[in-house]
Amino acid sequence: MMEAGRKRVGEMESYRECVKSDCELLLTRFKLTESVRFEVFSKIWKDMKFSHIFCGTERQEKRGFSRLALDTACSYFLPPFNFQIRVGGLYLMYSLFCCQDASPPEQIRLALKDWEDMKKFEKDALDASHMDVIFILRQLFVHKAFQFTAMPTLLAFRKHKVKPSMLHEEFIERPSRPQELININMLEELSNIHELYEKQKTAVSPSLGHLDSSVKLIREDLVPQLRSTVMDFYKWQQQKNAPPEDDSGEGTSSSLQECSRRADLLSSIKSKAFGLAAEACKSRRHRQVELDLATESGPAPLLGHTRRRKPSLKARTDKNVHISGDVWKDALTTTNIHHLSSLESVEEKTRKRDDSKC
Template sequence: MTVAAAKACDYFWIPFKTDCEELLGRFQLTDSVRYETFAAIWRSMDFSSVFYGITTHQERRAFTRLVFATVYDYFLPPYNFQIRAGALYTLYGLYHAQLSLPKEKIWIALKDWVHIQKFVSDALSCQHLDVVYVYRKLESDKVFFYTTMPKQLTFDAKRRFLNKDVNEEFQDRSARVAELVNTDTLEEIGNVQGHYERIKLSLPASSSISVTLVNLTAKLLECALEFQQWQGKNAAAKNKDSGAKAKKSTQQTESSLRADLLSSIKSKSYGHLSKASKSRRHRQVEMDTSGSGTDHVQDCTTSRRSRPPSLSARTRQNLGKKGSGGSDERTQHWLLSSMEEDKTAMKRSQQRSRFKW
């Protein structure tokens, strides 16, 4: 991605995110997860025209990647089921409305695979077949591109922290039950229940009429308390798992620090050793036996296994000896096996003159 394409993406990112949240907000007001309802909102907003206006092929492709990455964030937790279904429908519409050829694929990170599969299984168990069909359709068309990261990595800090804020209106509030079943609500339900019981007593067939529970207020309060206890247990279990993972990571960090410390100590110790040069490795150590404390060094030297003399040393030792008469008879290297009486053999034969044309 060039610098111009990156700047264009940064310029169009905020307006597109605003339009995307407007689309999902309208879909949330319908209290439905049907694709027919979403398609009506899509057509009324003419959302497929977001790709118009970009002329160059490179900027169009970069903008398509940015669009998929922005909508992909709403397809994951902590957003509620309806917003995630709307994000899936949005990805489906944007993929078929894009102008890039060949079509850009939707990046899915491997770390998010568990959340996506759980979302599809929940939709199937709740009989939301529209959601399941759209996901299976995208999967069969090989639209998804499974990657390590959901978007392309960059070293620019300004572009790295884009799209980090979470819209609280689209989230699942954990205290929704507590907000619904509060003191005022229970009091109002109790008043309506008492008024209903008084009207029922005034009827002649009051004993045979049983539309609501007699202790409806107590039942609602009991259910709310059970849900809060279950939610607290789940939160405690998650905190315990995260604490165990943090403790394990801390132990791994300590072991890695210990290993790094040992390796640094070893490297320093090996670095102080002086290495002998190649010319001095095969020399015998000359010992000075005049001083004290040399016996131990001499014993260590004699105990060391002596190397046999080299071929040149053995040749000089066997053929380079002085004669019995005291004269230095040097051995000719070109004639090693001649007899001393053969004087003619000590002379070299004259080399033949080369033939001249």
């Protein structure tokens, strides 16, 4: 029975990429509308006949496939996706939850760590007066569609490991930390603190109506300058992410100039590289690298490695050791081994041989 359960889990995981591609196709069409209205989403849902995604599942596969579809849709409801894609993920979760054929209906797993992100998303939608987003989210709460868990995925012993999938780059929200840090409320608070600071400086100043230069510790136009800096960064970010214009002649000429500058830079680097001798590697450091510098009228300089053969030990001995006279003749004669091991001289051997003859 456990083996059959593991087999069904493996089959469900094989459907994950197909479900993910279908969800991304629907969200891509919803993104092109540049809208967050549920009416627009429902029209795309009906045109694609997305409710037929549950058709064809067998009885024992209904609950597993519903859990797979809801988990896939829930991944688009959470960061790092932008606000429109997260709204589309919310609509997709609601539609799949209402159209599933599992009884009782399968709930949407939501980890406790994602609760703060969901509440922040609800606050942003409420501040922007997106009432249809708030209505759909409240409907999910009313129908008890969420199951708050410790982990976002269901853990089991020896469960088939799910490979992490790549995120869709077009759905990911661009980094906007400066805009989040420097918001309207913070600028208003900073402006009030700046006014109080100016009043305190005027109160402690010895001369009435004139501030001492020693107490001017911050810029007077701090708040407007901070706001303008954030706006300039936002405009630069929009221009950087905007698609390039191919029709403009100025862009073409600038790109050509950039290419020519890069080509000149590469040629200068290559000329410098070939004009100098390269450092030898560790295995060839005993070989000397010689650079033949020719004259301007002569041929081009040739780089090459010249190998100097070291003289043998016999040649160095003949060159450094000088022997003359009879010693040199004795040195050239061959020495026998038994002569080295003999303890008596040649004359004693001869005398003994003569005595024996007598």
